[in-house]
Amino acid sequence: MKRINNNIYPKDGHWYREKDGAKIRADSWAGVIVRLIAYRKRAGYAPGSPAEEVIAQACSRNPIICTDDNGQQESLVKRATLKSRILSWMALARKHKAEQKIEYVDAKTAADRAQICAGCRFNASLSEGCASCRQALSEMRNEVLGRRTIDNRLQGCLVLGEDLPTAAHLERETVDNAELPDNCWRKRTL
Numbered sequence: 001m002k003r004i005n006n007n008i009y010p011k012d013g014h015w016y017r018e019k020d021g022a023k024i025r026a027d028s029w030a031g032v033i034v035r036l037i038a039y040r041k042r043a044g045y046a047p048g049s050p051a052e053e054v055i056a057q058a059c060s061r062n063p064i065i066c067t068d069d070n071g072q073q074e075s076l077v078k079r080a081t082l083k084s085r086i087l088s089w090m091a092l093a094r095k096h097k098a099e100q101k102i103e104y105v106d107a108k109t110a111a112d113r114a115q116i117c118a119g120c121r122f123n124a125s126l127s128e129g130c131a132s133c134r135q136a137l138s139e140m141r142n143e144v145l146g147r148r149t150i151d152n153r154l155q156g157c158l159v160l161g162e163d164l165p166t167a168a169h170l171e172r173e174t175v176d177n178a179e180l181p182d183n184c185w186r187k188r189t190l
Contacts, residue, residue, distance in 0.1 A: 008064070012062070016057055117153075141166050
């Protein structure tokens with residue numbers, strides 16, 4: 001199955017040619033799909049599979065904007081960009097600390113969280129990064145955590161893009177994310 005790269009603007013804009021010749025235009029592919037659904041409803045056509053049809057037509061017309069989506073693409077993108085995701089997350093944490101918007105959990109809670117993350121399959125190593133990235137991350141950790149103990153078993157979360165040694169110490173809301181394991185302390189269970 002093909003997937004459209006939304007970061008590439010198509011040379012002739014976002015549009016779809018319906019079977020009756022109507023040209024459906026919008027500012028984005030999602031907008032084209034929404035307008036196609038509405039058009040078909042007004043015209044009395046069968047709904048079909050608008051998302052798949054728009055993607056197929058756009059990719060046949062402009063193959064450069066599309067990539068093959070074989071189910072592994074999303075996880076490869078996450079792995080390829082983990083360092084940048086973590087550095088961005090740390091920059092935000094540092095900003096919150098400067099604005100005094102960070103609350104910390106007690107040492108026992110941080111240790112319990114670290115134990116969970118240490119055994120998680122999504123605890124991914126950052127050791128292959130460049131020296132300047134590792135140094136920047138270390139400095140940001142120290143700035144955000146101060147003298148709190150860092151668990152050396154923890155690296156980065158492939159799912160959330162967070163620095164686990166830092167996240168274990170921060171008061172964090174749970175999230176609705178089906179990718180997280182059931183025992184994850186960040187996963188919303190109710």
